[in-house]
Amino acid sequence: MKTTAHRTDAPECAWRAKAADAACDALDETEKAAFDTHARQCSDCRETAESFRNVIQKLRDGMPAASCRDLPPDIMRRIPDSGWTPETSDAGRRRLGFPAFALRAAALVLAALAGAVLLTLRFGTKPDAVGPVAAAPSRANVIRDALQWLASVQEDSGAWAPQSWGGRQVYETALTGMALLTFLRHEDGQHPSAANAVPGGAAYLLTRQRADGGYGPAASGHMYNHGIATVALLEAYRQGLAPADAEASLKTALAFIREQQSHTGGWGYDTHPMSRPNTSISVWQMEALALGLALGWTEAGEPLERGLAWLATMANEQGQFGYRQADDTADHAALTAMGAYCLFKAAGKTPDDPAGRALVRRALHRVATESEEGNLDYYRSYFIASALKTSAEPEHRQSLTRLRSRLTREQSQDPLLAGSWNPADQWSAVGGRLYATTLAAMMLENRPGMDP
Amino acid sequence: MSTLHDPDALSDTELMRLAQQGRKSAFEHLIRRHQRPLVNFFRSMGVYNDAEDMAQDTFVRLFKYRKRYKPTAKFTTFLYLMARQVRIDALRSRKRRAAFEKELADAQRMEDEAVHAGCDKRPDVERALRALSTAMREVVVLNVYQGLKYEEIALVLNIPLGTVKSRMFQALKRLRAALE
Numbered sequence: 057m058k059t060t061a062h063r064t065d066a067p068e069c070a071w072r073a074k075a076a077d078a079a080c081d082a083l084d085e086t087e088k089a090a091f092d093t094h095a096r097q098c099s100d101c102r103e104t105a106e107s108f109r110n111v112i113q114k115l116r117d118g119m120p121a122a123s124c125r126d127l128p129p130d131i132m133r134r135i136p137d138s139g140w141t142p143e144t145s146d147a148g149r150r151r152l153g154f155p156a157f158a159l160r161a162a163a164l165v166l167a168a169l170a171g172a173v174l175l176t177l178r179f180g181t182k183p184d185a186v187g188p189v190a191a192a193p194s195r196a197n198v199i200r201d202a203l204q205w206l207a208s209v210q211e212d213s214g215a216w217a218p219q220s221w222g223g224r225q226v227y228e229t230a231l232t233g234m235a236l237l238t239f240l241r242h243e244d245g246q247h248p249s250a251a252n253a254v255p256g257g258a259a260y261l262l263t264r265q266r267a268d269g270g271y272g273p274a275a276s277g278h279m280y281n282h283g284i285a286t287v288a289l290l291e292a293y294r295q296g297l298a299p300a301d302a303e304a305s306l307k308t309a310l311a312f313i314r315e316q317q318s319h320t321g322g323w324g325y326d327t328h329p330m331s332r333p334n335t336s337i338s339v340w341q342m343e344a345l346a347l348g349l350a351l352g353w354t355e356a357g358e359p360l361e362r363g364l365a366w367l368a369t370m371a372n373e374q375g376q377f378g379y380r381q382a383d384d385t386a387d388h389a390a391l392t393a394m395g396a397y398c399l400f401k402a403a404g405k406t407p408d409d410p411a412g413r414a415l416v417r418r419a420l421h422r423v424a425t426e427s428e429e430g431n432l433d434y435y436r437s438y439f440i441a442s443a444l445k446t447s448a449e450p451e452h453r454q455s456l457t458r459l460r461s462r463l464t465r466e467q468s469q470d471p472l473l474a475g476s477w478n479p480a481d482q483w484s485a486v487g488g489r490l491y492a493t494t495l496a497a498m499m500l501e502n503r504p505g506m507d508p
Numbered sequence: 509m510s511t512l513h514d515p516d517a518l519s520d521t522e523l524m525r526l527a528q529q530g531r532k533s534a535f536e537h538l539i540r541r542h543q544r545p546l547v548n549f550f551r552s553m554g555v556y557n558d559a560e561d562m563a564q565d566t567f568v569r570l571f572k573y574r575k576r577y578k579p580t581a582k583f584t585t586f587l588y589l590m591a592r593q594v595r596i597d598a599l600r601s602r603k604r605r606a607a608f609e610k611e612l613a614d615a616q617r618m619e620d621e622a623v624h625a626g627c628d629k630r631p632d633v634e635r636a637l638r639a640l641s642t643a644m645r646e647v648v649v650l651n652v653y654q655g656l657k658y659e660e661i662a663l664v665l666n667i668p669l670g671t672v673k674s675r676m677f678q679a680l681k682r683l684r685a686a687l688e
Binding site for chain 1: 517518519521522525526529530531532533534536539540543544547548552560563564567568571579580632633634637648651652653657658673674676677680683684687
């Protein structure tokens with residue numbers, strides 16, 4: 057076998073310095089492609105990189121793994137107890153104290169009367185449930201634990217930082233908006249845990265407004281940030297919990313939504329009217345417009361009408377909504393729920409329109425039948441729950457109850473994270489634990505989230 | 509599948525964040541996750557008898573500086589920044605330096621004895637690494653054993669990215685010669 061990898065007599069190739077980087081996988085995609093192209097022609101660089109890879113492999117193979125005793129006991133002795141907060145009582149006290157016990161017992165009786173035994177048999181019990189009482193924590197307690205967890209992880213700035221909880225920092229504005237909404241939709245923002253969380257979160261979001269009116273960084277996906285932040289601030293403003301300067305900011309934000317609307321009536325990822333619209337982003341913009349209209353800001357009416365007309369074109373004859381067009385291959389349950397949610401609540405007048413009413417009825421039927429398929433997807437389920445909340449049909453209410461039962465069971469009772477939900481769906485790499493927790497908690501609320 | 513009571517499901521950043529909030533069990537779990545690689549780091553850097561003590565010192569220092577950690581930085585970058593400072597402080601300490609020098613002398617003596625006896629059991633890679641300068645060895649150990657990227661190594665060592673690259677290149681050339 058030829059071994060000329062480190063000859064020193066020939067003039068050195070300028071690319072050779074990259075051989076170590078290539079061997080260490082330290083080149084980005086463009087650099088790697090360029091180096092590989094060069095190395096196909098240059099035996100010196102090719103052999104150098106290969107020899108370096110062999111060295112690295114030898115290093116890895118040749119160094120025995122270090123043995124190590126368990127260090128925490130010694131380390132913890134060096135850290136004063138005052139450095140820690142008590143953990144054992146947090147979740148336990150909330151879940152096992154007498155009031156919770158009594159509430160759960162009452163809830164259990166009611167649930168049994170309502171046929172919850174069948175549901176329990178179908179879905180099983182919580183993994184750590186002990187006896188029948190622990191099987192049904194009250195929805196109020198579950199929401200309260202979620203709010204307490206959210207309040208405990210709010211930054212001093214008022215933001216919620218997704219990067220701290222497994223999400224992407226570029227969506228900090230959207231996730232701060234979602235956390236804010238979670239507080240605002242529980243007892244109209246009057247729960248004790250909201251006392252600091254809401255003013256801080258609202259004030260922070262206002263600081264995120266750019267000169268063009270958009271909230272959050274000017275990056276791809278920006279319309280998620282903007283739409284969700286606008287909805288949250290409008291809710292806060294409507295409840296009298298937004299800072300004094302919020303009105304001007306919000307009117308600018310709604311104007312920004314109008315400016316970004318495509319000629320077809322929907323909204324896309326980017327801050328450009330030519331960005332191709334999709335249902336998911338458009339729903340948030342329409343919710344913001346509907347809230348603005350409910351506040352008497354009539355300039356929101358026309359873009360909302362156009363948006364709803366666009367949304368109606370996304371539905372097929374069976375009541376399924378598409379992502380960018382009717383009958384595309386997207387997740388129909390989620391998109392159908394979004395469509396129903398928006399049509400039913402944002403339109404307000406839809407029930408008076410026979411065609412619109414029929415569309416909503418078909419959409420809700422699809423949601424009810426598809427809501428239990430597959431793994432729990434928080435984003436999908438959030439809109440499913442929102443759509444189902446708008447209906448008084450027994451079939452729809454039962455679907456909602458089953459969804460909530462599942463959520464209640466899956467709330468983390470880990471002492472480290474009590475009150476949150478584990479980010480385990482397809483969007484969790486984007487939103488992390490904040491995303492999972494805010495959406496799960498809002499699903500458990502009775503408010504549909506878009507009261508006209 | 510639910511991951512209740514399963515801190516393994518949490519990222520370093522999440523555990524660190526909980527530790528910042530005063531959650532003891534999160535910090536303990538973080539230690540257990542990183543103790544072996546950290547001890548391995550010190551041993552790779554030529555610290556044998558004190559490797560576990562230095563790992564302890566690193567975690568105590570991590571606790572002291574926990575509020576300074578920002579999730580914008582990778583946790584291991586922050587950890588090895590602390591580890592390197594602990595090692596430098598230890599070398600500066602007279603007492604530690606004396607022990608370190610004695611350790612080096614002992615190791616050299618053992619090596620000589622082994623070579624004379626014709627039964628050198630010391631792994632080749634360990635000797636090859638030891639032959640590198642500290643500056644080169646740090647780059648190799650942080651990259652190859654601790655899995656840090658060049659940019660992260662530059663942060664830990666407080667040197668330009670280009671210096672990391674050139675040190676790695678030179679180190680690999682020397683290691684290649686030593687290991688062939």
